[in-house]
Amino acid sequence: MRSFTAEGILLRSYDYGDGHRIISAFTREAGKIKAVARGSRKIKSKFAAYLEPASLNIFSLHSKKESGLYSLTGVRPLATNGNLRSDMRLFGYASLMLESVDIMTAENDPDLTLYSLFTDALNNLSENEISGTVWLFLFRLLKASGYRLEMFNCLNCGKDVSGKAGRFSFPSGGIICAGCAEQPPSLKISGRSLGYVRRLSEKLALPEEAEEEIGNLIGKYIKYELGKDLKSTEFIKIFREKCTFRT
């Protein structure tokens, strides 16, 4: 029997059994955890209001074993990050970050560096609403997860590829320049998008075409490596068609 508290971002939650919910959260103390929130769909549940994606909470958890599904025995909200859910464009970006962390991390494997990167990036997106924060975080997440992701120099000849079109090689995890033999399976990427990747920062708003290319590349790379679909890249496309954006 083990009870502890953990600070973390709620990644997602879904219905479970009769009136319960399962939550997935990325925590500072325990990494990604899954927990059952009993009775959380009932109107008077003390948890329901806090179990929203992107919210930062202190979770009280209980487990009979060292790993597996925890029981959620309490939630104390630290930051709701409500604007990330009320604005559809921001919700698309936040969903992409939450889903990526959910896909890329293992349960019960704490990573303080990644936790700081993640909470800082969500704060930044919530406060400044600039898309560069999201893409920068995704590249950092992939690198923190052990992927090579060489986007600046050709993996074959070492030439600087910034500003020039190339191909992203999935088996090698980086760019092959136009002058080198292409190594399938790979995906073409424009010089313009590679230029944005090089200049990525929290202050850089990316144009639509670059976001689509970069989102497509990251989604396909994750699919190649892990066999999982990154559904939120579609969210961004859908929301873009419905909303007016600041770019």
Ligand SMILES: [Zn+2]
């Ligand atoms: Zn080359």
